[in-house]
Amino acid sequence: MEQIAETTRQTYEGWDDFFAKPVDEKLDFFKIRGRIFDVIYAQQFDREFLDELCDLADKIRLLAKTKMGAQKLSRLLPHKRAMLYFVQPSTRTFLSFQNACFLLGLNVSESRGTSTSSEVKGESPEDTIRTFASYVDLIISRHPEAGFAEKTAWVLNQTERPVPVLNGGSGPDQHPTQALLDIYTLRREFASIGGIDGKRIAMVGDLKRGRTVRSLSYLLRNYKDVTIYYVAPEVFRMKEDIKVFLKRHAIPFHETADFESVLPKVDAIYMTRIQNEYAADPSRETETYPDFHFKKEHLARIHAHCAIMHPLPRRYEIEVAVDKDPRAAYWRQERNGMWIRAALIAHVFRAEQEILSEFA
Ligand code: NCD
16 A cells, blocks of 8 residues: 655645635645545546445445455554544434444544534644644544635645545535435445436435535536436525536536425435524524425335435434335435445545455
């Protein structure tokens, strides 16, 4: 395995200038010698990368089934340590990343809130980030602020230890590794019906503040003849920037508030939660929008192959009785997160060949 830290990347004037640049113009910054180093934006992934990563995730899950395979995996990266810096609530993203690290033999440190770290003593985010990098080889971060993971990568690039950074959710902006597991799930759910190309995918709920649907929309650019249906109450319609992106890439999309009419049309329904934590006063935003809930009776109206997905956590968006239907893919989806994140970490540390050679 090669060292990954030796790097010379372009340096920019200041953080504010860098952050203000259009995403497409700074994607190279997150690469080293043509390979993805930091994972900040879903726009970083192309089809070849997605196909390879999903194949790798399949191999990892196969190996992990046996004692010998699991031992091989755990011997891949015992010399690496990861920091899970999760200062916004998380269950799945945290646990799946942590268990992905365990699978590959990495040791993990965690911080789950700023109240117990020296940030309460007034340490700057920049110094806190540098401190993490002093001890670990990988930083995985979730933060309520858009741009925090990116700032972490930017700050570290100017230090002696520019360790890779993975964005585990940056405010209402992006959640690129969720989009990876969503793609991996779609690919598996559609394995016997030709994969993701040509499919019609509905995204339902709070599309305005939901970062998962934003990142997934970016990733769907990589598939042929995909049509998107955005189904949302007027106040939570998908933001303009994503629609501009889709138009630029000639990806057809429809917007509607009529969930019922979309049900029989689509191959996947991606439900989301109202993200009221981003409201000025979350306790006052209590409307549940029942017209945008997937109910048991809807099962009769969707295709036999339709995948029902949800990044979770669920509140009322999917009736619990739906869980028993084989088309309910969300519990498989959350487990897929662990395998695809293991594949991503293996990729970052260039351990793919060692995994693939087990199948040669
Ligand atoms: C999502 C998130 O945090 O954005 N959850 C997750 O990571 N699986 C979705 C949500 O919180 O609604």
